[in-house]
Amino acid sequence: MEEKIQAVYEAVIQGAMADTSGLVQETIDAGFEADVILKEGLIAPMSEIGQKFEAGEVYVPEMLISAKSMKFGLELLRPHLVAADVQPLGKVIIGTVQGDLHDIGKNLVGMMMEGAGFEVIDMGVDVKPEEIIKAISEHKPNIVAMSALLTTTMGNMKTAITMMEDAGVNKGISVMIGGAPVTQDYADEIGADGFGIDASQAASLAKKLVE
Amino acid sequence: MSDIWTSRSRIEAALNHQEADRVPLDLSITLNAYINLRKYLGLPAEENVQADRFFEVQPSHDLLEALGVDVTYVRLGKSRNWSPPPPLEDGTVLDAWRVGRKLVKLPGGSYLNEVSYCPLEGLEPTDLDLDSFPWPDPHDPGFTDGLEEEARRLYEETDLALMGRFGGPVMELATYLRSFEGWLMDLILYPDFAKEMLNRIADIQIALDEAGIRAAGKYLSIFKLSGEDLGTQTSTLFSYQVWQDLIYPILARRWKAARKALDKHGGSHVKLMLHSDGAFRPFIQDIIDAGVDVLDPIQGVCPGMELEGLKRDFGQNLVFHGSVDTQYYLPRGSVEEVEQETRNCIDALGKDGGLILGPSHFIQPDVPPENTAAMYRTALEYGKY
Numbered sequence: 001m002e003e004k005i006q007a008v009y010e011a012v013i014q015g016a017m018a019d020t021s022g023l024v025q026e027t028i029d030a031g032f033e034a035d036v037i038l039k040e041g042l043i044a045p046m047s048e049i050g051q052k053f054e055a056g057e058v059y060v061p062e063m064l065i066s067a068k069s070m071k072f073g074l075e076l077l078r079p080h081l082v083a084a085d086v087q088p089l090g091k092v093i094i095g096t097v098q099g100d101l102h103d104i105g106k107n108l109v110g111m112m113m114e115g116a117g118f119e120v121i122d123m124g125v126d127v128k129p130e131e132i133i134k135a136i137s138e139h140k141p142n143i144v145a146m147s148a149l150l151t152t153t154m155g156n157m158k159t160a161i162t163m164m165e166d167a168g169v170n171k172g173i174s175v176m177i178g179g180a181p182v183t184q185d186y187a188d189e190i191g192a193d194g195f196g197i198d199a200s201q202a203a204s205l206a207k208k209l210v211e
Numbered sequence: 212m213s214d215i216w217t218s219r220s221r222i223e224a225a226l227n228h229q230e231a232d233r234v235p236l237d238l239s240i241t242l243n244a245y246i247n248l249r250k251y252l253g254l255p256a257e258e259n260v261q262a263d264r265f266f267e268v269q270p271s272h273d274l275l276e277a278l279g280v281d282v283t284y285v286r287l288g289k290s291r292n293w294s295p296p297p298p299l300e301d302g303t304v305l306d307a308w309r310v311g312r313k314l315v316k317l318p319g320g321s322y323l324n325e326v327s328y329c330p331l332e333g334l335e336p337t338d339l340d341l342d343s344f345p346w347p348d349p350h351d352p353g354f355t356d357g358l359e360e361e362a363r364r365l366y367e368e369t370d371l372a373l374m375g376r377f378g379g380p381v382m383e384l385a386t387y388l389r390s391f392e393g394w395l396m397d398l399i400l401y402p403d404f405a406k407e408m409l410n411r412i413a414d415i416q417i418a419l420d421e422a423g424i425r426a427a428g429k430y431l432s433i434f435k436l437s438g439e440d441l442g443t444q445t446s447t448l449f450s451y452q453v454w455q456d457l458i459y460p461i462l463a464r465r466w467k468a469a470r471k472a473l474d475k476h477g478g479s480h481v482k483l484m485l486h487s488d489g490a491f492r493p494f495i496q497d498i499i500d501a502g503v504d505v506l507d508p509i510q511g512v513c514p515g516m517e518l519e520g521l522k523r524d525f526g527q528n529l530v531f532h533g534s535v536d537t538q539y540y541l542p543r544g545s546v547e548e549v550e551q552e553t554r555n556c557i558d559a560l561g562k563d564g565g566l567i568l569g570p571s572h573f574i575q576p577d578v579p580p581e582n583t584a585a586m587y588r589t590a591l592e593y594g595k596y
Binding site for chain 1: 315316317318319323325326327392398399400444445446447448453537538539542543575576577
């Protein structure tokens with residue numbers, strides 16, 4: 001790997017949040033293609049962080065600072081990606097369901113998906129099913145990802161899926177769900193296409209769903 | 212041992228790893244679930260049921276008796292010298308730590324209070340002057356108003372075991388002050404600042420613990436060291452190194468201070484209970500080494516927290532409080548499944564005492580009352596030694 005891109009890669013692995021955008025700028029100034037910077041400098045280290053997380057070598061804090069570092073670099077790179085017409089892997093709408101304000105899991109999943117090359121539209125917390133349907137019409141996503149921490153709110157995932165079906169906007173869209181009480185059984189029960197047990201596996205699953 | 216067991220002697224037997232007549236029981240329950248359960252059990256409706264900020268209710272003794280629950284608790288009173296400022300525009304109400312919460316409506320019409328304002332969020336530690344932050348005063352006399360009398364009354368007039376719940380959390384409060392994400396990043400980016408935060412919070416919680424223990428310690432069976440959620444659903448929240456270097460020394464200081472205060476104020480028999488959700492097996496031996504006797508609430512579905520393994524590896528030194536699953540069985544399982552889950556928990560953890568059975572989280576409003584009743588009914592029958 002080229003030295004300047006290697007430096008971006010290392011900054012993301014280390015979670016050097018203050019350094020990433022400056023290092024990305026150096027790669028741009030040095031004339032690297034935007035998609036190379038994205039793939040080798042930003043996506044590759046997030047994939048490695050995800051593997052380390054799954055292996056129990058890093059934990060949520062390290063994952064957070066790496067993801068934030070990646071995001072700073074990506075923000076700087078984004079206009080160059082648009083200019084070079086680099087397409088994302090797919091588009092994801094993500095949010096915590098109605099009645100639930102817990103967002104650290106949802107945020108991590110969103111960042112890991114961005115770190116895997118997706119365009120992620122984060123709808124925040126306490127998202128009503130109607131808002132999801134509206135966002136589907138507006139953004140035409142490949143994936144809708146819903147999060148819930150509470151058993152009392154996870155039923156709203158099912159409500160949203162039913163409303164998507166009733167509104168006829170579910171065609172060609174995969175629904176992913178996650179959150180502490182959520183299981184594969186529950187995903188099967190409510191007709192979701194996928195369940196991620198953690199942020200890293202959610203990002204891997206999203207990649208499979210758009211293949 | 213006594214031939215006629217009381218709730219208190221039953222709990223104390225379990226705490227000393229001895230079998231009583233049956234597995235003792237505890238309950239933590241939120242407002243709407245409590246109201247529904249009373250109705251289901253045919254108990255008279257109560258007016259103005261008081262709930263705390265988590266919507267947890269202190270159940271009345273008629274309900275404890277109906278279910279066979281053996282524990283009640285005493286808490287600190289309200290501050291005399293501090294009152295909350297007017298709510299923010301979005302309805303957020305600030306507490307004495309300046310942490311804001313607002314009501315969020317849940318499906319089915321009940322509510323939760325969720326953190327909606329973190330007073331130290333987003334600020335660089337270099338821009339933060341912790342000396343000028345308006346920390347709450349733990350020496351406010353209101354906290355212990357009537358506490359000793361209430362504890363003595365419960366001790367003398369009931370045979371329930373008393374659990375003391377005084378100071379609040381240390382680490383969890385840091386997450387409220389800095390935001391959850393901000394705090395987790397502090398652990399890596401600003402470890403000295405994180406230590407400073409934890410120490411300042413711990414000093415206040417220790418003073419609150421000591422105030423409560425001075426007043427009521429001698430009447431207690433269990434002292435609950437508030438909640439420090441150390442695990443996620445799948446792993447510890449942070450690495451073992453962060454735990455060892457940063458978190459554990461400060462939490463252990465708090466736990467040892469509670470032990471010392473209990474020993475000094477007539478509570479040398481009182482056992483220390485730590486609450487942590489999630490998967491945190493790698494920390495358990497350290498927790499025992501720092502003097503914790505009881506672990507709550509035991510989420511057996513989390514990796515490493517499987518009940519049989521915990522009993523096998525730590526059961527000699529640790530009492531388990533809780534354990535009945537609240538993520539699937541209680542809210543969504545059938546009555547038969549709840550009965551089986553209850554039997555499984557007793558089989559896994561009940562041998563040789565060392566188990567106080569209860570839900571593995573507050574019983575939330577989505578738990579059907581017939582499931583709660585089935586859990587306690589099964590425990591009373593199947594939990595006989």
